[in-house]
Amino acid sequence: MRKRKRCLLLAAVCLLCIGGCAGKDVQEPEGGFIIGVVTKSRNSEYWMSVNAGMEKAAKEMNVKTVILSPDTETDKKIQKKMIRDLLKMKVDALAVSPIDSNDNQDYYLQAQELEIPVYSYDTPIADVEVPYIGIDNEKVGYELAKVLAEEMGHKGNIAIIAGSREQTSHEKRIAGFEKYMEQEPDMHIEVEKSGYSNLRVSEQEMAEIQSNYPDLDGIMTTSAVTALGLAEATKGSGIAIASVDDQEDAIRAVEEGRITVLGAQSGYDIGYETVKYIVNDKKGVKQDREKILVTQILTRENVEDYQNLKK
Structure with a gap:
């Protein structure tokens, strides 16, 4: 069976960079570290x-x-x-x-x-x-919570919509967020959902969440891709959104007020x-x-x- 090259992620001079899917052979690079x-x-x-x-x-x-x-x-x-x-x-x-x-x-x-x-x-x-x-993921979660609380006037109900809890980055962001919220007596975490790593939350999914928790005032999510989906799904609702990642579409969303606070992880x-x-x-x-x-x-x-x- 002839070898098939993996699809290239990015090409660069003096750099071998191979990406792709399981089941294909990897070409072995020559020489160097x-x-x-x-x-x-x-x-x-x-x-x-x-x-x-x-x-x-x-x-x-x-x-x-x-x-x-x-x-x-x-x-x-x-x-x-x-x-x-x-x-x-x-x-x-x-x-x-x-x-x-x-x-x-x-x-x-x-x-x-x-x-x-x-x-x-x-x-x-x-x-x-x-x-x-x-980054220090727990510290970032704590700081996001602090700013989100200020933006929400230190009162209101929050949903946490996170990436996979199998990944310590998401787990620690949530832990830091929750740690800060312990000192906010008028702010309450109403619901936690996980498994949204690199997935946009659809309008239908968000509608179901809002139907079950109609009094949400804020959302903390651990991935900017998810946050962008949430921003679209909650447009015009006044729900404040906190998230992480430094990518241009998320930064534009901060500029436009669609994401309230963003931990810029480069x-x-x-x-x-x-x-x-x-x-x-x-x-x-x-x-x-x-x-x-x-x-x-x-x-x-x-x-x-x-x-x-x-x-």
Whole structure:
């Protein structure tokens, strides 16, 4: 059976970046220090930004990356197969953003046997100890809650519509949010729903939620893609929305008042800093086990300044 190439995620000079679906062969790169990367999906602006940051760092630091991506953040088995494919290639390092933070021991032990160091980025791995590059998700959840409470006048009812609770990034954002809300006696979390990683909430789904909880004043969601769907579904309702991720369509929604507060987690910076961290590790540079990146909390009042700084 002839080999079939995986579909390219992004192309760059001096960079091998392969993405695609399970069941296809991976072409083995030639020479140089090679970082195998597995993302959680490839169908959002956020993950394209992560890949772009990795490309930039790899080019600057004269290394190669092989990037594999499941179609969606629910493709846990496919992600595991991609990890095994990279280990078969005997890459020099492995960076994973896990779909399930608590199911990583099998490939971690295999990587140890092959003397391939493992790193987590964007989302921490919970069941084994590896370096982590990303934001402080619990702190971001706490800060989002604080600003949302101010915007809502410290009173009202809230729904939490989150991504997969199997991912510590979503779990910790919720934990931080709930921790702050303990000090708000006139604010109440009416309902929690999960499983919306990289999925837009449809108008029908939101209508059902509003039918069951007609007195909602605010929504906290852990993914900007989900927040954009919520903003569309709740248009004109006056419901305040808090979310996370730094992507242009979400930032525009903040500018237009469709998203009330946004934790700007830069996918580009996470991608860039992940490659930089791994290269420094290879060189023997002393580093903390966690590389925590800054997150800006954006509202309509400061989003223009943030955009100007990015230019």
